[in-house]
Amino acid sequence: MASMARKSKSLAARLSRYRAWFQATFLAVWLDPLLLRLHHVCGPVFHCHSCPLALFACPIGVMGQFGALSIFPFITFGTLVVVGVAVGTFICGWVCPFGFLQDLAARVPTPKFELPAWAGYTRYGVLVGMVLLVPFLFGVEHPLFFCSVCPAGALEASVPHVVSAGWAGESIPWPSAAKLVVLAAFLGLIFFTWRPWCTLFCPLGAIYALFNKVSVFFLKFHPDRCNDCNLCRTMCRYTAKGQRRADELRCIRCLECTRCQALTVASDFVPSASLEGEAQHAGS
Amino acid sequence: MWQTIRRLILPTAILLLGVGMWVYGARQHTQPVIEEQEMTFLEPDPNAPPFDPFGDPFPGAPPFDGPPEFGPPGEFVPPPPPPMIPVTVLADVVERNAEPLLIRDVTIGGLVLSDSGELRRTYTGEPPSLCPT
Numbered sequence: 351m352a353s354m355a356r357k358s359k360s361l362a363a364r365l366s367r368y369r370a371w372f373q374a375t376f377l378a379v380w381l382d383p384l385l386l387r388l389h390h391v392c393g394p395v396f397h398c399h400s401c402p403l404a405l406f407a408c409p410i411g412v413m414g415q416f417g418a419l420s421i422f423p424f425i426t427f428g429t430l431v432v433v434g435v436a437v438g439t440f441i442c443g444w445v446c447p448f449g450f451l452q453d454l455a456a457r458v459p460t461p462k463f464e465l466p467a468w469a470g471y472t473r474y475g476v477l478v479g480m481v482l483l484v485p486f487l488f489g490v491e492h493p494l495f496f497c498s499v500c501p502a503g504a505l506e507a508s509v510p511h512v513v514s515a516g517w518a519g520e521s522i523p524w525p526s527a528a529k530l531v532v533l534a535a536f537l538g539l540i541f542f543t544w545r546p547w548c549t550l551f552c553p554l555g556a557i558y559a560l561f562n563k564v565s566v567f568f569l570k571f572h573p574d575r576c577n578d579c580n581l582c583r584t585m586c587r588y589t590a591k592g593q594r595r596a597d598e599l600r601c602i603r604c605l606e607c608t609r610c611q612a613l614t615v616a617s618d619f620v621p622s623a624s625l626e627g628e629a630q631h632a633g634s
Numbered sequence: 635m636w637q638t639i640r641r642l643i644l645p646t647a648i649l650l651l652g653v654g655m656w657v658y659g660a661r662q663h664t665q666p667v668i669e670e671q672e673m674t675f676l677e678p679d680p681n682a683p684p685f686d687p688f689g690d691p692f693p694g695a696p697p698f699d700g701p702p703e704f705g706p707p708g709e710f711v712p713p714p715p716p717p718m719i720p721v722t723v724l725a726d727v728v729e730r731n732a733e734p735l736l737i738r739d740v741t742i743g744g745l746v747l748s749d750s751g752e753l754r755r756t757y758t759g760e761p762p763s764l765c766p767t
Contacts, residue, residue, distance in 0.1 A: 424659025
């Protein structure tokens with residue numbers, strides 16, 4: 351019966367209510383409040399290193415630039431592998447500042463449309479084509495190189511530099527027209543669908559999603575607790591439709607679906623009781 | 635059984651692989667980078683007057699007033715070294731840079747791949763502050 355939803359009070363379900371606060375806290379970290387400028391290493395999130403307030407180097411930017419220089423980025427891959435295999439796309443849902451921006455925009459009460467089910471795979475085209483192949487074959491000057499059109503770079507780096515140069519009366523370093531068009535499209539889309547960048551284009555999310563199959567922490571579906579109430583599918587906004595498989599590529603692990611008792615965060619490295627917490631069977 | 639392997643051994647192995655890549659990149663991985671550096675060295679002053687072996691050996695001494703008396707043969711005295719001046723030039727220097735330094739450099743567009751396939755630093759001295767993209 352759909353009305354008999356099994357509501358969960360697991361740790362994940364309780365934490366998911368405070369996800370925006372987690373995202374805001376991590377945003378404060380990525381904005382380099384101590385001005386450390388640790389650009390010798392890559393961060394785990396999508397945050398342009400040309401941003402005046404970037405703590406780490408962007409892993410995607412470094413990957414593309416190293417590809418253009420024909421160097422294998424061991425530190426970047428090491429970072430992504432370690433973070434990816436530990437938590438998978440939890441990074442997207444809880445830590446990434448660009449995802450946070452889209453989540454905030456999605457709170458604006460505008461009509462939202464759903465992206466098609468196949469949409470999540472376009473990210474792999476972006477990853478292979480624009481991040482790996484184009485810079486390797488044609489260099490970073492090519493207009494299809496990822497950083498040349500990246501809206502995060504436009505928003506976090508180009509806009510602040512244009513404003514500061516204009517304010518100081520210096521010559522303005524205008525970004526390319528393509529970058530501005532992509533930024534405008536992105537800023538328009540985020541109000542009318544949930545996380546369009548993450549779903550359609552984000553190459554970093556595409557990498558982390560590959561680790562969802564093997565990550566230490568993962569979402570577990572308990573068929574014995576499911577009564578097909580569809581609560582998990584109702585709660586899911588990110589085209590992942592309920593995450594009834596732990597390896598769902600489009601899931602950003604926002605944990606909204608764990609409000610249903612049939613889905614929990616699990617790990618074979620941690621006792622399940624500490625993650626699931628108290629669960630109750632509540633009629634609604 | 636397969637689930638246990640997948641959920642315990644595989645993540646551990648991949649985690650170790652990632653840590654290994656990170657440590658190798660941070661501590662071992664280096665690349666040769668060509669960098670223009672200002673080098674200063676001494677070279678003979680081209681404006682200095684050439685050495686004259688028959689010139690006045692003792693400038694300021696009384697003028698020559700007759701042949702010297704014969705005496706024991708003297709020792710050979712080499713000519714004095716020409717005056718040297720410091721010269722500063724830009725020269726290509728190849729250095730092996732660790733990967734963290736390479737990462738820092740690509741974030742500011744500080745490295746390019748030359749036509750001959752070598753890495754070349756795009757700046758000397760103070761690094762640029764902006765990525766060109």
